[in-house]
Amino acid sequence: MIDETHNPNLTSWVADANGHGDFPIQNLPFGLFSPADEAPRPGVAIGDHIIELEALAAAGLIGEAPRDLSDVLGTPALRKTLRQQMSKLLSDPQYRAVAQAYLHRAADCTVHLPVRIGDYTDFYVGIHHAKAVGALFRPDNPLLPNYKHVPIGYHGRASSIRPSGVPVVRPHGQTKPADSDVPVYGPCKRLDLELELGLWIGGGNDLGRPIPLEEAEAHIAGLCLLNDWSARDVQAWEYQPLGPFLAKNFHSTISPWVVTAEALEPFRVAALPRPDGDPEPLPYLRGESTVYNVELEVHIQTAAMRDQGLAPHVLSRSSARDAMYWTPAQIVTHHASNGCNLTTGDLLGTGTLSGPQPEQAGSLLELSHGGKVPVELASGEMRRFLENGDEIWLIGRAVADGYVTIGFGDCMAQIRG
Amino acid sequence: MIDETHNPNLTSWVADANGHGDFPIQNLPFGLFSPADEAPRPGVAIGDHIIELEALAAAGLIGEAPRDLSDVLGTPALRKTLRQQMSKLLSDPQYRAVAQAYLHRAADCTVHLPVRIGDYTDFYVGIHHAKAVGALFRPDNPLLPNYKHVPIGYHGRASSIRPSGVPVVRPHGQTKPADSDVPVYGPCKRLDLELELGLWIGGGNDLGRPIPLEEAEAHIAGLCLLNDWSARDVQAWEYQPLGPFLAKNFHSTISPWVVTAEALEPFRVAALPRPDGDPEPLPYLRGESTVYNVELEVHIQTAAMRDQGLAPHVLSRSSARDAMYWTPAQIVTHHASNGCNLTTGDLLGTGTLSGPQPEQAGSLLELSHGGKVPVELASGEMRRFLENGDEIWLIGRAVADGYVTIGFGDCMAQIRG
Numbered sequence A, B: 001m002i003d004e005t006h007n008p009n010l011t012s013w014v015a016d017a018n019g020h021g022d023f024p025i026q027n028l029p030f031g032l033f034s035p036a037d038e039a040p041r042p043g044v045a046i047g048d049h050i051i052e053l054e055a056l057a058a059a060g061l062i063g064e065a066p067r068d069l070s071d072v073l074g075t076p077a078l079r080k081t082l083r084q085q086m087s088k089l090l091s092d093p094q095y096r097a098v099a100q101a102y103l104h105r106a107a108d109c110t111v112h113l114p115v116r117i118g119d120y121t122d123f124y125v126g127i128h129h130a131k132a133v134g135a136l137f138r139p140d141n142p143l144l145p146n147y148k149h150v151p152i153g154y155h156g157r158a159s160s161i162r163p164s165g166v167p168v169v170r171p172h173g174q175t176k177p178a179d180s181d182v183p184v185y186g187p188c189k190r191l192d193l194e195l196e197l198g199l200w201i202g203g204g205n206d207l208g209r210p211i212p213l214e215e216a217e218a219h220i221a222g223l224c225l226l227n228d229w230s231a232r233d234v235q236a237w238e239y240q241p242l243g244p245f246l247a248k249n250f251h252s253t254i255s256p257w258v259v260t261a262e263a264l265e266p267f268r269v270a271a272l273p274r275p276d277g278d279p280e281p282l283p284y285l286r287g288e289s290t291v292y293n294v295e296l297e298v299h300i301q302t303a304a305m306r307d308q309g310l311a312p313h314v315l316s317r318s319s320a321r322d323a324m325y326w327t328p329a330q331i332v333t334h335h336a337s338n339g340c341n342l343t344t345g346d347l348l349g350t351g352t353l354s355g356p357q358p359e360q361a362g363s364l365l366e367l368s369h370g371g372k373v374p375v376e377l378a379s380g381e382m383r384r385f386l387e388n389g390d391e392i393w394l395i396g397r398a399v400a401d402g403y404v405t406i407g408f409g410d411c412m413a414q415i416r417g
Helices: A053-058 A069-074 A076-091 A093-102 A127-137 A213-219 A232-238 A303-307 A328-335 B053-058 B069-074 B076-091 B093-102 B127-137 B213-219 B232-238 B303-307 B328-336
Strands: A030-035 A041-046 A049-052 A103-105 A109-112 A120-123 A153-155 A161-163 A172-175 A184-187 A195-201 A220-227 A252-254 A268-270 A290-292 A294-301 A313-319 A347-349 A391-398 A411-416 B030-035 B041-046 B049-052 B103-105 B109-112 B120-123 B153-155 B161-163 B172-175 B184-187 B195-201 B220-227 B252-254 B268-270 B290-292 B294-301 B313-319 B347-349 B391-398 B412-416
Touching: A030 A049, A030 A069, A041 A053, A041 A076, A049 A053, A049 A093, A053 A093, A069 A076, A069 A220, A076 A093, A093 A103, A153 A328, A153 B153, A172 A232, A195 A294, A195 A328, A213 A220, A213 A328, A220 A328, A220 A347, A220 A391, A220 A411, A252 A411, A290 A328, A328 A347, B030 B049, B030 B069, B041 B053, B041 B076, B049 B053, B049 B093, B053 B093, B069 B076, B069 B220, B076 B093, B093 B103, B153 B328, B172 B232, B195 B294, B195 B328, B213 B220, B213 B328, B220 B328, B220 B347, B220 B391, B290 B328, B328 B347
Parallel strands: A120 A347, A161 A252, B120 B347, B161 B252
Antiparallel strands: A030 A041, A030 A109, A041 A049, A049 A103, A120 A153, A172 A184, A195 A220, A195 A347, A220 A252, A268 A290, A294 A313, A294 A391, A391 A411, B030 B041, B030 B109, B041 B049, B049 B103, B120 B153, B172 B184, B195 B220, B195 B347, B220 B252, B268 B290, B294 B313, B294 B391, B391 B412
């Protein structure tokens, strides 16, 4: 599946695409955007620009354009054809004169969620995160007995997922102070981020029909970055016995460009072997299975840092490959293993992808040791949890020797009071 | 809001509506149905018949018809106007000659889900269920400390909700035998039902804007019955630390007719007072709040009972009023209390509505004391959990002195291997 669209020598006549950190011509992610105040329409990101698909099709420059990006997610053949056509169109200078009329500066556009999200499920496959959070509650026994057998997941809220840039309103909720038997309702005091990847499901399964592991990757249409904002104080009080609810469902932020499975093909690598002594997966989860080699970062910029003209501070760096105990294919197969029907446009979060070292954690809960040890920022400010005015960026880059690095675009939001 | 449409003396020219257990003229629920193999269309159930709304509007018999039932859910004024018009049309014999052309025998129709369900949330407000299930795990401390402060809820799966009549395929899943350290994957052995009411949300709130308690009932468009099928053995192994997932998301069955808030108005009653010594709700959940006086039953008919011509066996009887520790308004307000945005077409389950007595339980887990004491059926068969071929019916009837009882229609499914 590695073809000319991945050729590292390919360049675009959209000059700012060449050397672009996220959207060089080897990426070509799909999204839904509005130029200025116009209606939303499907497009492809290229460098600092976005090109409209329907207009290109109407001009006869590509064969057909999707009216709805769920067609792109759910139809691998359409996705591949469009990718090839767009690669040719945006690299060959002969198309520049006609195609550039349909090119918009990304800075002048609004990017929406790519599709109506059906169901949103969040997993917990980052083993270093699971261990670190478990250790805060159970120092002697951080991982529960099911963790190495079951890709743990739970349902989240689809309606409150927003694209990058939409501010996060600090949630209110019930919390129980340690020195009181009675809870209080008020603004969250332990607001946190979670660094995750999101998997876009393309093509579902019928209710009652599981997805075998060897077919699972064919149901993954693409990836995004996902920040699963979390109210830790609310979570601690509400989550027994049925799991996180209001602590998580007030807002989730994603990078709104669908970086396709085809674009990510060169970055699929074997999952790390399970540590000695770990159980083998049960047979339905056993088989050849790969992860994406995506390097991840969390950046923070406080209001004071903006005032002082300071660049964002890097809170942590990790890698999806190092973090994921279960692979994307295992996530998909497990989700459907009881007959649950996945549908095109579902979003599956990986769970927080912390690295093995404490400073590689993908949440402040971990970085601050449960809020006990504040993190010092480049500005000299201290953070246990997020303050109003803080902006959080997630950054992801797929890297492989001999290939051009591709990214996901912005996954950012500011906390508001 | 109690008006002529609730007049107990009102009768319909659709003769089988008069004395109908579910759909007398005082009910008039909305649904989406297909006559024979035709396209789905909005209709109203009346007795053993369904009448088409668009055709009535086209014939000038009603003012306007919704193209999509989300308009009915989300627009109280439209819902009320249609209710009044349909009450007049179906009671006044002068309309019979023209309107009966748009009447279909329900037995010849397929009834679909009324709308595309946005997000599905399941609560846990049945306190007798929470106590009984808690006691199986924690005999000395059945209710967790948060229960009387927090209307506990969790997110469920929208894609696997099906209308009455669609068979339930017994799920497979991971379970851990008590005598083994290693789990196995195979068919669920402890398949259960859960007797619930579902609340249809009509009209949402903006993300970041909670819904005050006094406005909450205006967001409830109607009710249905909900069977939240559960794989107890899967649940026991998977649910820590993030709650039920594959144990619940393989299928949920609802009664597909939206019994409107307007139809249920005479059946709203004050919630039972909290027992002495229970804490008051926090201020955001405190205020005048009502429940629906709905009598509930669970019936089972096994394959052997059908072969022998035996009527379904009544597994239990309970009452929503007796069971609900938190009211529908408190559920809605709590759900949005962190700023989570509810949307038209969301479905909120109450959780299992068991009565205070053990024989009033809304699940086999409770009726069989965790599978230890089998239930004897009228056929002489014994049940700890559900067997293939079993059919489960949920039945709900709203009752009030001086008013005609209204019901919800079928909420039935058969278990398949």
